Amino acid sequence: MIDLRPLIPHCLIVGLGILVVLLDALRVRRNACCLGFVTALGAVAAIALDWVGPDARLWAGQIVADPYSRAFDTIFLAVLAVVALASASDEPHIAFAGEYYALLCFATVGLMITASAGSLLILYVGIELSTICLMALVGFAKRDRRSSEAAVKFFVLGAVGSALMLYGCSIIFGLAGGTEYGKVLSVLSGVGGFPALLWLGFGFVVAGLGFKIAAVPFHMWAPDVYQGAPTTITAFMSTASKVGGFAALLRFLLVALGAAPDRWAPVIVALSAASIVLGNLMAVAQTNLKRMLAYSGISQAGYLLVAVAGASAADSGLAVGAVVMYGMLYCFMNVGAFLVAQVIEDHTGSGEISALKGLHRRQPLLALAMLLFLFSLGGIPPLAGFVGKLYLFAAGWEGGRFALVGLGAVASVIALYYYLMVALQVYIKDPDDDTRIPVSRQVSLAVAICVMATLAIGVYPKPLVQLGDRAAAALHTYAAPRPLSDIPTSRRP
Amino acid sequence: MTAWMLSFIVLAPLAASIALLLLPAARGLAIRLVALAGGAATLPPSIWLALNYDRKAGGFQFEQTVSWVPSLGITYHVAVDGLSIVMLLLTALIITGGVFASWTQKNRTKEFLSLLLLLVSGVFGVFVSRDLFFLFLFYEIAVLPMYLLIGVWGTTTKLRTKEDSAMKLTLMLMGGSALILVAILALYFSMDHRTFDMGLMAQHAFSPELQRWVFLLIYVGFGVLAGIFPFHTWSPDGHASAPTAVSMLHAGVLMKLGAYGVLRVGVGLLPHGAHDWSFLMGAIATINILYGACSAMGQTDLKYVIAYSSVSHMGVVMLGLASLNPIGVNGSVMQMFSHGIMTGLFFALVGLIYERAHSRDITRMGGFARKMPGVAVLMSIGGMASFGLPATSGFIAEFLCFYGMWLRYPILALLSVIGIVITAVYVLRVVQKIFLGTPNEEGYPDLRDARTTEWVATVALAALLIVVGVFPRPLVRLIDLGLRQTPGVTYARGAGAVLPGGP
Numbered sequence: 001m002i003d004l005r006p007l008i009p010h011c012l013i014v015g016l017g018i019l020v021v022l023l024d025a026l027r028v029r030r031n032a033c034c035l036g037f038v039t040a041l042g043a044v045a046a047i048a049l050d051w052v053g054p055d056a057r058l059w060a061g062q063i064v065a066d067p068y069s070r071a072f073d074t075i076f077l078a079v080l081a082v083v084a085l086a087s088a089s090d091e092p093h094i095a096f097a098g099e100y101y102a103l104l105c106f107a108t109v110g111l112m113i114t115a116s117a118g119s120l121l122i123l124y125v126g127i128e129l130s131t132i133c134l135m136a137l138v139g140f141a142k143r144d145r146r147s148s149e150a151a152v153k154f155f156v157l158g159a160v161g162s163a164l165m166l167y168g169c170s171i172i173f174g175l176a177g178g179t180e181y182g183k184v185l186s187v188l189s190g191v192g193g194f195p196a197l198l199w200l201g202f203g204f205v206v207a208g209l210g211f212k213i214a215a216v217p218f219h220m221w222a223p224d225v226y227q228g229a230p231t232t233i234t235a236f237m238s239t240a241s242k243v244g245g246f247a248a249l250l251r252f253l254l255v256a257l258g259a260a261p262d263r264w265a266p267v268i269v270a271l272s273a274a275s276i277v278l279g280n281l282m283a284v285a286q287t288n289l290k291r292m293l294a295y296s297g298i299s300q301a302g303y304l305l306v307a308v309a310g311a312s313a314a315d316s317g318l319a320v321g322a323v324v325m326y327g328m329l330y331c332f333m334n335v336g337a338f339l340v341a342q343v344i345e346d347h348t349g350s351g352e353i354s355a356l357k358g359l360h361r362r363q364p365l366l367a368l369a370m371l372l373f374l375f376s377l378g379g380i381p382p383l384a385g386f387v388g389k390l391y392l393f394a395a396g397w398e399g400g401r402f403a404l405v406g407l408g409a410v411a412s413v414i415a416l417y418y419y420l421m422v423a424l425q426v427y428i429k430d431p432d433d434d435t436r437i438p439v440s441r442q443v444s445l446a447v448a449i450c451v452m453a454t455l456a457i458g459v460y461p462k463p464l465v466q467l468g469d470r471a472a473a474a475l476h477t478y479a480a481p482r483p484l485s486d487i488p489t490s491r492r493p
Numbered sequence: 494m495t496a497w498m499l500s501f502i503v504l505a506p507l508a509a510s511i512a513l514l515l516l517p518a519a520r521g522l523a524i525r526l527v528a529l530a531g532g533a534a535t536l537p538p539s540i541w542l543a544l545n546y547d548r549k550a551g552g553f554q555f556e557q558t559v560s561w562v563p564s565l566g567i568t569y570h571v572a573v574d575g576l577s578i579v580m581l582l583l584t585a586l587i588i589t590g591g592v593f594a595s596w597t598q599k600n601r602t603k604e605f606l607s608l609l610l611l612l613v614s615g616v617f618g619v620f621v622s623r624d625l626f627f628l629f630l631f632y633e634i635a636v637l638p639m640y641l642l643i644g645v646w647g648t649t650t651k652l653r654t655k656e657d658s659a660m661k662l663t664l665m666l667m668g669g670s671a672l673i674l675v676a677i678l679a680l681y682f683s684m685d686h687r688t689f690d691m692g693l694m695a696q697h698a699f700s701p702e703l704q705r706w707v708f709l710l711i712y713v714g715f716g717v718l719a720g721i722f723p724f725h726t727w728s729p730d731g732h733a734s735a736p737t738a739v740s741m742l743h744a745g746v747l748m749k750l751g752a753y754g755v756l757r758v759g760v761g762l763l764p765h766g767a768h769d770w771s772f773l774m775g776a777i778a779t780i781n782i783l784y785g786a787c788s789a790m791g792q793t794d795l796k797y798v799i800a801y802s803s804v805s806h807m808g809v810v811m812l813g814l815a816s817l818n819p820i821g822v823n824g825s826v827m828q829m830f831s832h833g834i835m836t837g838l839f840f841a842l843v844g845l846i847y848e849r850a851h852s853r854d855i856t857r858m859g860g861f862a863r864k865m866p867g868v869a870v871l872m873s874i875g876g877m878a879s880f881g882l883p884a885t886s887g888f889i890a891e892f893l894c895f896y897g898m899w900l901r902y903p904i905l906a907l908l909s910v911i912g913i914v915i916t917a918v919y920v921l922r923v924v925q926k927i928f929l930g931t932p933n934e935e936g937y938p939d940l941r942d943a944r945t946t947e948w949v950a951t952v953a954l955a956a957l958l959i960v961v962g963v964f965p966r967p968l969v970r971l972i973d974l975g976l977r978q979t980p981g982v983t984y985a986r987g988a989g990a991v992l993p994g995g996p
Binding site for chain 2: 466
């Protein structure tokens with residue numbers, strides 16, 4: 001009998017999605033915001049349940065529940081909770097509010113599966129589940145032409161991305177005779193080297209995941225889709241979905257391809273450098289806040305890839321810890337920034353950076369919060385972004401990626417420029433019209449959570465470092481190669 | 494109790510900064526009093542530290558360590574030696590003066606003082622940190638509020654808008670920090686037992702090749718803030734645009750953070766690297782001194798004059814540092830103190846003059862001494878200290894710097910000493926143009942002497958210049974005790990004996 005306890009949180013979130021739809025359909029809405037609160041509470045409960053569950057490898061390691069997957073689950077569920085909370089105030093205006101939350105829940109489950117995936121098949125299922133839900137969510141404001149346009153773009157490019165990935169999976173399956181990472185690893189270390197076909201399979205899988213994390217050159221969709229999608233969905237996509245891609249990428253590279261890190265590392269270095277340079281340079285030219293954050297997100301993906309590139313070194317503990325840590329804090333600061341963008345956009349009807357002009361007079365606390373998010377994104381202490389970036393660079397340095405770290409450090413000065421240009425509007429310029437911008441209690445709470453997290457992690461990063469260490473240790477034991485004799489010889493290519 | 498003394502100095506301004514945010518903006522007096530309390534609260538402990546520092550034992554004292562992230566070797570470790578105590582004293586004096594100088598500030602006072610105190614909390618943090626992680630963290634906290642302080646409360650000059658000045662300053666300084674970050678990572682990962690604790694790092698012998706290029710990163714990275722040529726260009730624009738209290742703090746204390754960083758991290762951890770680059774440092778410092786002084790001579794905007802004179806005087810600091818012998822480095826730290834006080838005084842006075850004359854164009858001033866005799870006297874004292882007249886602190890400091898450099902590279906000492914003459918020219922020219930000559934009654938109806946709170950800060954600063962100039966022994970002694978623990982500074986052939994007040 002298989003112990004299914006590790007899957008309780010996943011089931012809980014699926015159930016939550018169904019429950020929310022039912023609640024909406026039955027119109028059991030005494031309070032107009034109840035669906036958002038239910039979703040947020042469910043997400044928090046799932047985090048708790050996740051951590052009390054046992055470690056396990058289900059179905060011959062196809063699904064792995066370990067501190068590594070739990071750390072990422074926590075990130076996705078935290079984002080779900082914050083986004084659901086922030087959406088709650090808008091609930092009366094969302095048509096099909098139940099479906100909105102349900103799709104968010106299912107997207108989150110998809111990401112959780114991605115983080116637990118121990119085989120290419122499950123990985124693909126997780127990625128697809130989250131991407132398809134997000135496709136529907138991007139076009140959720142269907143009367144808005146931009147939203148529909150974004151949904152079509154996301155659908156077409158997303159379909160191409162997943163087709164590539166599936167093709168890559170099939171090639172690796174053909175080579176290894178199985179899709180479980182453990183088997184891929186042992187067969188490949190038996191073969192030795194990196195056959196040409198594997199390059200093809202690896203390339204396609206990385207392309208698919210690159211689409212998910214929006215790394216250059218698979219980033220084309222991001223600015224348009226981020227701009228068009230409802231802002232809460234953009235917040236979810238740019239954080240949870242991106243980090244989900246990293247959870248999958250890291251496990252795939254370190255476990256399945258763990259035998260030949262020196263082969264794939266240059267590819268990651270190239271992706272990272274391209275994302276950092278292009279993302280930062282393009283962000284400078286943006287006048288729309290969400291597009292700017294989209295490009296900044298591309299550069300942030302590049303920074304995360306610095307650590308992934310560093311992970312190719314023998315001891316990858318620091319790298320995994322850095323990705324977990326930065327993934328977590330990046331979510332809070334970026335969701336926070338998007339929520340502020342949403343408040344402004346709702347009130348002024350403009351998504352331009354200049355719409356933030358004089359925010360310090362129109363809504364002082366929101367201005368202060370935005371300032372903190374921007375500085376944190378720019379990596380300024382004592383905010384979370386500083387510790388996170390330091391940790392990423394440290395991981396890259398430990399893995400011998402000196403030039404990449406140097407590039408990242410210098411490029412972060414460019415990044416600071418465009419973050420400060422927003423800060424200029426928020427804090428230095430005086431507003432044209434002095435009216436106060438109203439912020440609903442739900443959004444205030446969500447922003448406050450993001451601010452707290454950004455400050456707390458920055459000042460006292462120890463708990464998160466420990467979380468990262470545990471995740472790294474779990475991945476390390478998981479990746480420990482098993483003896484070749486486990487694999488039937490007939491299956492070897 | 495004493496273990497918390499240093500943390501108190503760091504946290505008091507921070508607490509006041511947060512408390513200010515919670516106060517309603519309408520309570521003007523309460524806001525100013527809280528800010529003053531937060532700033533001035535650091536003064537008694539700093540003096541107490543200076544008095545109670547055990548001069549026999551030397552080294553780092555008043556230690557406090559709190560384990561922060563053990564798995565990465567990050568510890569909250571604060572301690573001070575004589576050198577840091579001198580810098581703490583300077584900072585406490587300047588921030589107290591700075592709050593007084595911004596007493597009449599009207600626009601968004603609460604946020605202004607809050608950011609000012611946040612900045613100064615970072616400065617204190619750098620001076621007490623023994624952990625490289627925390628040092629860097631505090632360093633950036635000290636630098637970044639500058640962007641908002643200049644951007645919001647600055648003045649747009651003829652050459653540059655305040656937003657541009659603020660952006661230029663922030664990006665150049667952050668570019669410097671990027672280099673420092675890389676250098677820190679390089680040091681951290683070259684050790685077997687990884688730690689950010691500078692005490693433990695100093696025991697590790699870094700390989701000479703590593704030291705050579707890491708020192709260069711540290712030198713340039715921190716040097717940007719110290720205004721080394723050719724990375725000084727943020728400084729005149731930034732200082733000219735900044736409001737009075739910010740200029741005081743920035744030229745008075747923040748630029749010293751750069752020199753302090755080079756001394757503490759560069760010379761302290763990488764002695765070989767420091768000796769490799771000593772000539773380069775000396776040569777650049779010489780350029781700073783001459784180029785800064787010549788530029789100051791060509792300015793007509795009073796703030797630009799002071800700003801370029803800061804570039805020149807920071808050159809003297811770096812010159813003393815580059816000598817790497819006890820005389821020069823003692824002079825260098827002494828010059829940091831002296832220049833900090835002097836510049837604080839200058840900017841406070843310039844703020845006063847600007848407030849009354851509504852102009853900083855020195856060519857259109859004249860005869861101000863009749864209307865503001867007190868300001869004229871104070872400005873002259875500052876000016877004398879600036880070109881190192883004996884009996885002012887500037888004399889002791891500059892003499893030691895040039896003498897130290899003479900012992901190492903006589904040619905650089907000879908060249909750089911010309912700077913004193915140029916300094917005398919522009920200082921006397923400024924004093925003459927503003928205060929002497931025929932008064933222009935119609936142009937400046939509001940001229941009057943300083944008032945109560947304004948006297949407090951300026952007279953105290955001016956008095957210190959003379960007191961230290963006449964009686965430098967206690968200060969030099971403190972500094973010297975700190976330097977004896979710094980590996981890069983070579984104490985040889987009993988050189989310490991020639992110091993005034995040396996053992």
